[in-house]
């Protein structure tokens with residue numbers, strides 16, 4: 646029996662479930678992922694395109710596909726949270742790790758496009774940590 650994980654967006658309008666049958670877990674540092682996420686890198690879990698059941702709010706899912714290149718993003722049209730999407734050549738479902746409520750056993754296996762790594766990533770990881778807001 647495979648474990649089923651649930652996920653969704655911040656506002657709760659969209660919810661989905663996926664089976665823990667994941668192929669890969671990659672972090673991408675490319676410039677496009679920085680723009681799409683507004684952060685230093687994206688963390689994406691890859692699985693079969695059929696491995697998703699939308700439990701709630703599929704009509705609130707907006708998908709952006711770049712017109713000429715292989716960049717896509719799926720997000721809640723109400724709150725903007727990243728959501729799973731099928732890649733342009735329909736071979737893979739890409740699940741943003743942060744959209745899952747429970748995490749799989751699979752850990753990130755690779756950091757891709759580190760040649761484009763955000764200049765603030767390493768200094769940021771070395772900055773002083775606080776359990777809440779900085780004092």
Ligand SMILES: [Zn+2]
Pocket residue numbers: 654655656657658659721722723724725726
């Ligand atoms: Zn939402």
Ligand SMILES: [Zn+2]
Pocket residue numbers: 673674675676677678679758
């Ligand atoms: Zn990328």
